[in-house]
Amino acid sequence: MSKLSFKTLLVLIFLSFNSFSQKKTLVSKSTTESIVVDGKINEKVWNSAAVASEFIMFEPDNGKPISPDKRTEVKIVYDNTAIYISALLYDNEPDKIQKEITNRDVFGVSDHFSVYINGFNDGQQDFRFFVSAAGVQMDCLATEDFEDFTWDAIWDSEVVITEFGWVVEMKIPYAALRFGKAEKQVWGLNFMREIKRDVQKYTWNRVDTKIGAIIPQAGILEGIENIQTPTRLFLIPYTSAYYQQSDIGSDRTFKAGLDIKYGINDSFTLDAILIPDFGQTKFDNAILNLLPFEQKFEENRPFFTEGTDLFNKGNLLYSRRIGGEPTTIPNTSDAEEITNYPSTVNLLNAVKISGRTEKGLGIGFLNAVTEKTRATIFNNDTQEFRKEVIEPLTNYNMIVLDQRFNQNSSVTFVNANTTRNGAFRDANVSALLFDLNTKANTYNLYGDFKYNSINTIEDYDGFKTELGLEKTSGKYRYGFSGKYVSKNYDVNDLGINFYSNYHNAYAHASYRIVNPTKVFNTFRINEYVNFEVDNTSKKLQTGAFGTEIKATTLGNHTLELLLELSPLETFDFYEPREYGKYVFIPEKVISIVNFTSNDNNAFTIIAQPTFTKFNEKGRNTYGFYFGPKYRFNDKFSLAYAAEYTKLNNDRGWVGFENSDIIFAQRNREILQNDLVGKYSLNNKMTINLTARYYWSYSKNKDFLTLKDGGYLIPNNTYNLNKDRNFNSWNFDLSYSWWFAPGSEISILYRSYGLERTSQVEKDLSRNLKNIFNSDLTNVLSISVRYFIDYNTIKNKF
Template sequence: MFKLLPITLLYFIFSSLNAQSQKKTLQAKPTTENIIIDGRFNEEIWKTAAVASDFIMFEPDNGKPISPDKKTEVKILYDNNAIYISALLYDDEPDKIQKEITNRDIFGVSDHFSVYINGFNDGQQDFRFFVSAAGVQMDCIATEDFEDFSWDAIWDSQVTLTEFGWTVEMKIPYAALRFSKADKQIWGLNFMREIKRDVQKYTWNRIDTKIGAVIPQAGILQGIENIKTPTRLFLIPYSSAYYQQSAIGSGITLKAGLDIKYGINDSFTLDAILVPDFGQTKFDNAILYLEPFEQQLEENRPFFTEGTDLFNKGGLFYSRRIGGGSTTELLLDNQEEITNYPSTVNLLNAVKISGRTEKGLGIGFLNAVTEKTKATILNNDTGQIRKEVIEPLTNYNLFVVDQRFNQNSSVSFINANTTRNGDFRDANTSALLFDLNTKANTYSLYGDFKYSSIKTTEDYDGFKTEIGFAKTSGKYRYGFSGKYVSENYDINDLGINFYSNYHNAYANGSYRIVNPTKLFNTFRINQYVNFEIDNTSGKLQTGAFGTETKATTLNNDALEFVVEFSPLKTYDFYEPREYGKYVFLPEKVFAAVNFTSNDNNPFTLVLQPSFTKYNEKNRNVYGLYISPKYRFNDRLSITYILDYFNKTNDRGWVDSDPTGIIFAERSRETAQNDFTGKYAINNRMTVNLTARYYWSYSKNHKFLTLQNSGYLTPNNTYAQNKDRNFNSWNFDLSYSWWFAPGSEISVLYRNFGIERTDMVEKDLSANLKNIFNSDLTNVLSISIRYFIDYNVIKNKF
């Protein structure tokens, strides 16, 4: 194998394979006219601009030319402020154009037109701008691995429905793009049109789906010359007011702050938040969590979701660490109790700098500071109150350097650092990543090396490394990889990682169709094998063989079937909650089916039953996910989701006492109910409803003691009540109005509560009654954000 490695590397370096067809070229035309964005193209300059046409189907029938009755023509103008795009989208049945009104960045059931722009023409990253036939905007930063729709740019668009189809007019300021300082610009460019009722997508420059990479298959935009871009400085002041009422009392809170976006140059942008306010972000889903690891939460704060593609490289950044709860354990005397333990740590400020040069060098820097936080402790004998630091003043720092080359390859370095004031724990992690692809995007060689260092009462270091090879094009594809994670590898001060101290081998092979058949529009089958072995004991912790099949029918219903076999005995090294201990896991088989109906229909359904069978008597897991949705019209829709699990004879940790580690054989049942509704007044004003009721219980039947062999034996002396019953309720009713580009008024009414008990109640109506009789909290908030462009102010004065 090692003799072949130099040959493989030479192949990557000197490969001259190029399977791409001749790229189309479009000339942008300069203009001095004032272009009014109204979707009508009344300005004379549009008549003389070059036309991009002859679109080719991307999916499902890849390579098929667009029909004449769906002809699409696109033109581009430019001046010193922005580029302007006009699109004529012909349709022989204009009354069938889908045009559901949704929130920003939600595609919905609509036709769409989009432009993909790569200002460096390096085949690595697109800035993508979408407009639906209802006039709703969507935008993202896209790499081959990820589309980041949390990124929001400020741009203008307008659509018009006509007798021949529909039109789109767009103005994309240079501030929303990144490109070189060259006098003559050459950009990567592609347009995409989606005809929703037919579930078809077309692109201007053909994208061959037999090739794994999409971005390098863009066309070329030329003609933009000698532009003088304006200063990129944007201020977003905001003000919020909150009224909160609960059984404890009520009160009013006023907040104000400022977001700043500044273009350091044409490549790099600085984002900063001063006195942040995240009071209207989506609520976290509280659950009954009995796992050996912490619950991983979604990030809903805009600053940490927008434009963070660089910072997510290497998986070292879990942004919920910043401003999350403290994990400090307090030492209390027998007569003491904690009367106040803050659930979160206040974020004082945060700043990030990110961008990419014309030579493909991406740089990202993020820094955040959280405040010193204390818990309150009461001495019940003396009445004395003391404060104890649970989280010191903390600085979080992330630095990323990512060099792209040959349009589709990259090498990256990442450093994540957490520094706490005083004698608290500090941490540092560094990583080196590489992703090398042949010019024709047919093969990929990838890998990484990560090293963590923890400074605490007993310092320790650890590392993780991985290497993989994959065929990434054609109908038949395959890949294999190997991984080693040392015992003390720990990135959990700024990242999140659950498993360590193992080595892994993985391989897969897949087949797919690239054009429809008599049965399917799309079809893909993937088979894989995955082994993980504990480094210390040599015992198997994962041994799985799986098959995944995905297809869409000719009626555009989606089907998926997954089956995974674990035919070997394995061991769980984490459930015992004690270093060096492990528990035996029996053989098992898992199967799941997913059916998703064509969302062009007013009524749609997602149905996902699943089943896990263990090689133990009556030990099973039953799962059901069902989500019906009804779209009354283009403005109003409602969705219901039931996510249900039932675990029979489940086995898990409940306690550790002087007699040993105690497990329980138990029944677990979970039912999460979500109801969402949306009413769109227009494409900038919506009313949204989100309600969630979650109920879960764990009922122990008998207790067991973990033996050193990893097996469990009956324990007839343990008698503590470790049953759990958990109810959680969330209700959000919001109104949002984007009254100007980048400017929003939002009103939110929020009602929530949690009920925990060790008395299991299996009657659903009784649980509902209990949660609504608990201490529900009500919050009414109003927030105003206003986008200010420095150039507009400058021009006025």
Template sequence: MSKLHFTVLIILIFYSFNSYGQKKILLTKSISENITIDGKINEEIWKTSSVATDFVMFEPDNGKPISTAKKTDVRILYDNNAIYIAATLYDDEPNKIKREITKRDVFGVSDNFSVNINGFNDGQQDFRFFVSSAGVQADCLAIEESEDFTWDAIWYSKTTITDYGWTVEMKIPYAALRFSNIKKQTWGLNFMREIKRDNQKYTWNRVDTKIGAVIPQAGILQGIENIKTPTRLFFIPYSSAYYQENDIASGTTFKAGLDIKYGINDSFTLDAIVVPDFGQTKFDNAILNLEPFEQKLDENRPFFTEGTDLFNKGGLFYSRRIGGSPITEPVIEANEEITNYPNTVNLLNAVKVSGRTEKGLGIGFLNAVTKKTYATIHNTDTNETRKEVIEPLTNYNILVLDQRFNQNSSVSFVNTNTTRNSGFRDANVSALLFDLNTKSNTYNLYGDFKYSAINTVQDYDGFKTSLNFAKTSGRYRYLLSGKYISKDYDINDLGIIFYTNYHNAFANVSYRILNPTKTFNTFKVEQELNLELQNTTGKLQEGWYKTVIKATSKKNDYFEFALIINPFETFDFYEPRANGRYLQIPKRIASYFGTEFNSNNAFTFDFTPSFTLYDQEGRITYGLAVGPKYRFNDKFSLSYILDYTRKTNDRGWVDQDNTGIIFAERNREIVQNDVTGKYAINNKMTLNLTARYYWSYSQNHQFLTLEDNGYLVQNNAYSLNKNRNFNSWNFDLSYSWWFAPGSEISILYRNYALESTRTVQKDLSTNFKNVFDSNLTTIFSISLRYFIDYNVVKSKF
């Protein structure tokens, strides 16, 4: 290579590196004038501010400059209370701007504008604020792996459709952000504009999709100096009235409570529930669970979903443990029966403190206390009743320390502790985590070491460790992973884990296009290999190869195909429900193909057929998920999902008697129907419908006995009826009105029913009728919550 060529190469490398590292800077200025948030941007002060412009496409054609016809200009001003944002989004066809009205935090078919703010400029977490062209707000806490839209802040916005596009004005109080208390602030900043009809997203500071990490590629906001932020103290009192009736009784209940949010400083916040009321949270999706494990339920209670990113580090926190099912069942005599066994435990109070110092140390602490709970037992001989504790007064604690550094790396310590009174089981779990990235976000090394200690009748402890290395940039990426979990590793007092006592090796290799081709807007193919061995026996617990292809067409239709091959027989150490026993699982192959048509269309449709074929005579599982949706106009839409699964000659545990462990060969069907509807009166007021009907049965046609080698042999002696027929119905019709920032009136009509029998009824209409003939429960409730800002009250008095 000549000296000239070498010099040119060095210049090109330097230029490329410098281009990546270069961040746009927006300078803001302090104001004393009042700005009215009306979406009109008519205050003269806006003309004196710097402009963020020259947006670049994020997806699908990454790096392409925005056209002149779609020019986007954004300005920021600030005072001691908030920052103010004005955005002018030009569009040469304003009559084609999509603007479906939805409820908060739901992205419909609408154009969107968002601002992403990182008050510590550490490249690790964004506070994201979205407003649609219909004026609907959404907000989230974002880390690199996920966005948490359960977090809701109090901020203000207004949009206006014009003859040249649309405009946005936003006011984001400092109470909605977190930042250090230094005099001169430097924040990470990016803006995003989504043009929905073209399925295009543009950002102010370019986000290069060759690099896996998005947040570190933000621009810079400078100019905020010497701000004197107001006290962050908010009270949210609420009251609720419930009327409930079923076939047995009816009654009325009134509840009142208070949530408190206090800003200890500009970085740390305290949240407390004084009197909890979760009566209007979303219903749980009950299923016929024939697995050896409990059903994992979604968290629907706002306190345990909002701003819990710190507490979720390490995967040790399953919040449904707090106020979940009691941990014990009472021991009864032959002449006794349990007449009252509460399904859940009442939460007395909960508090959490979280935030981050200016040096990047995140600190989180959560504490919750649940009530002592009793079961009622009736003596059939004497007619006397007694009560027995099934869950003592229990205290739950979580402590998290998370140190960020180098814009994209962190080391964390997590401890969870469950303490129960009166000699019941206690638990303590600790974890050390690390996540290290190269400066250019090209490679990632992450792992953990976790230790659990259980104090019960017989104490035991266990551990889990893993190490992972990944290439996180470019068209070709890969992940290599190893993990070891000991037999007695147990986090189930405040976390959730099903499988232990194994070690595994995992590899993933992927290829993706970074810019559209003649055929695809996006295209990605992944290859995965997983081997998992049980520690005690060395037997193969999992062993599969998977190919997944994901693509978006030029018409913005989405396709996904997967093929999973299990070429070896494996062994299930949990289905037998007995320590040291295991079940042989035959070789199998599985596949699915999913299609989702362009969601911008008024009528859209998705369907996913799937199958699993076993190397066992007559054993097959197949399914079909179908989901049509129709948007009648920007206010009204309906959608339906049918999810059907058929398992022929499935095999599973049914009983254990003095002859051994009994399995059954059985046929199963699972049918789930979901209907959702929305009518938006305006962007603050919506009517929402959610209905779910679930039916499943399991019909045994051959009993089997499990041998010591894991194989099953025919059992002609066992004859008990272990069939199952299960129906579940849920219906929610709600009205929601956000009549003031953070303040809501909610009216809910709900009915639900469960039916479970040993008589299999295969006619769907008969099952549907039966669930309504069972003990149908109806609830009508009205809830009012009101947001009170201490500073507003203080100024009035």
């Protein structure tokens, strides 16, 4: 080959690579024409709008162009109110388009079209809007680490199945987005199309999966200029009525309140909730908790889940603290007993402000106030009642400042403060975080420093710091991190943290394929090692080596394997329930296998056996999860899940005897059954069933005394009954109708009961009989929420 031809070849290769990696640009067209979102795309402005096409496969065969018979053509126009999107999704077999009707934000077995919009074009957060071929909407706020589908925006969409495929038309109001004040807007933009039956996803601007970051690989939207956006003020009044009945009696409750959403400008939004009502939120999955830590519950209240991505920076917010359990127990004499101890504290009001400036500074402010709560105490000698404050008037406050730069990096400051009225515990936590990525998104350096100050009977301070480095691109990736947590690190007034007083070293290395092979569509293997050492005793509390494998077959079944080996003696510093004490944990091996079948099939299953073997005679844990699901048609489906765990010769704390810490050698069984059903009348109206039965017991065989050094010896004197039997039943049957954008009528029937006893009953049928013969509580409720746009009212009057 001549020098000239070789140089020419190099230039061609460079130009080819450069053009392939170059960001695509779509220019939006302004319109004054009234656009009806009906899926017909018949307004004149669409004829002259620019077209986004030539989609590229995202997965599984990354980089492969879409076939001509699946070509996709997307256009965007805009006015002063919203952007409008039309998409023609061609399909040579339109009768095979998957279109299961689901609840909002549930993907199901459907083809999907979505648009990803980043109004600041900073490569860090998308506003994502999805529509299924059945017309169901999904939306989320997305960062590289997390997709928040609890965020719900108000937008319009319509879908039409045609002879050539299907058509999507969308209207996304500016109120559903965040962007700067510039006269000429430049937004990050990408479209994604999912062809469900082939388990394939395509994007307009290519996303290279060898690069860890997805959002910075978006294209560009230009052309939106000189828009005069309307006032963003939305009122959502609600009213609800409850009828509750149990063996104790019946009760009727009527509630009314108001949510307010106000756009301070196009970048910042204020959310306020006045007289909240969370009576129809999902029930908590209560368990028999024998661990030294509280059970962590999911947040189901919309105000604390929607748009809280900023407030989750640093993991200092566990919003269930707000309106959760009281933090103190009243002092009582021998003659007194507590006759009424409220399980939760009422939330009076809450407000949050969040947004981001044009220079990338995100600002978040969250404030909530809970009311003074009292317990009732009865004196058996004087026959008098008295009340004592168990939670004073409390103010919860969080401030977040998050500066983004270089498209993919950020530095964040967080302050979380809890102030209780009077001589009760106060707390303040501050954190500085950084997340730095190279320009090409190949390496990531991250870390934090968190400091807490607690004001109580004895004031104390604590801190936690972490530093990590990762390679985040290519087939081979690796990372290293280390952390130090001080003795008095405590963020549990507004956050949640169980472990303290240790330092840690962690490393991992992984390999993945980015294109299908003859065996797998996807494949990833990760090796890791993790060591944690107690700061005071210098003893090991974790020493683990692990292998994780996840693969998808050519038939789109998923296989997962975890094998973790702990070959060294370790110690548990929390189970003894006394600071400075610890108990020996023998060497162990953990194995978990998971099989998930292709969800395109009408009948699918999830099967997951687990096994843990301790280096101690007869001590092991095994379990099995089995979850079949059958989709009868696009409207009706039923899913069942059974999870069983058996712990043989488990060892755990049961109490104190004088100055001794008492453990028990025990057998435990845990059984949980879940039934979930869905019937969709249409894409706005659904009937849902959720039922859960949970049973667990702990049967003590021998008692043991914890000695210095962390080892246990037999105890022949302790004879208290510390056996446990726990039954929990929950049943929800609901009807939901989204009768207008953002407006919903919901009817809920709920039945629940809980039984705790120290008499172990191993017969399942008797346990079921006991729970249904207990004091079941039955609730019937109806709730109406109506979305009001200030501009609609203004135009009418």
